[in-house]
Amino acid sequence: MSTRGQQVITQIREGIAEGRFPGGARLNEADVAARLGVSRTPVRNALSVLAAQGLLDYTPNAGYAVRRFTAKDIAQIFRVRTELEGLAAGMAAENGLDDPTIALLHDIMAQTARLVALRQWDAQVQQMFLPLNRTFHEQIRAAAKNPFLIDMIHKTNDVPLFDLIRWRWFNANLLRQTHDEHGELLDALLNQQSRRAHRIQSEHTYRSGRRMIENWSLTETETRATL
Template identity: 30%
Template structure:
């Protein structure tokens, strides 16, 4: 009896340590503490985070898969930098995959429970956008709700294969659906852009419910174009003040 009750802890503890180490290391990169081009040694991260080599090794491999790190031939990793085109291509790919999932959801028929939850999230976003001006707290709420809505849109297709590829793309810096929202929070045009995005959210749900696959796909591909506009606006607005969004330092300007 004693052995059966003690088994779960050794199984879950290492997984928890790996997730925690991954999040900490990713934050060090995106916060600018480990700037683009800097070399990262496994032992140095072990000492910095105070964890064993196993979770650090797993975190380095995952961040290499995400594209944030590049393995060096002689050992160790280097923090990647990206061109504006790299980021634009990642956003375009995200829109393509989300569009595919929306089309599949429409053609296959989305689960009623998921559609109902998505409608509820839409209503909560409407409530956030009802304010004439959005403060930092409102933008944070929008980010969370927007992220959940896109998760539900991906769920509707019931395609784990495509979802896995979408997760990899969204893990890249700035490529996620909410990647630039906070960076644009102070812009006078920010709320207007979110209102347009919300209208597209509603249209794609309508298309999925009506089983209009081509229309649903086209709307979500167009939806990603807003992120492209946001990318250009953020880079233009923060070219002289990258400290407002430290991860922008990973983007190489032409």
């Protein structure tokens, strides 16, 4: 795909995340092209890609529309996810961590500590932190040794909008808080404290969900005010 084509995809994705293309809005190829100052070809390709990613709905003879997500949708998903993530952490603590997993989690904590020490949150820090955060939680889920549980957690994570908005309102203070919570969770896992691990992970997931819900509610309100 050309650089221009990727830029158009990024612009539309950001427009959805920021509410400029609100849920339910029809995306007419010609109108979007004019709005972005590009030809219709990259827009046509971008709409197809974003539909495949689940951000747009396509209806024959009607075209593309932004998929609707509400704060209530996010709340319902996180209510389930909070329980599942907590259960996985508790099971991981019961099972105990093997030496390679312990070494990897300690390394992730050390790398995250260096990012926290920068006392900033920008695109570069985010790019470094996201894979560390993802691997940290993936290792804990794997340690639960329950493929059915892991599959259910993946389904609650597989919401395209989340990838767009999850980190929009993050900052250096939240990075430090996340690092501290990861440290508490790791301590519970190392000491095989199942109930404590369950509680820490559940609270960690709950707080993440609340931030997303509150900020997405604000985005919805601001979007309605401009319509």
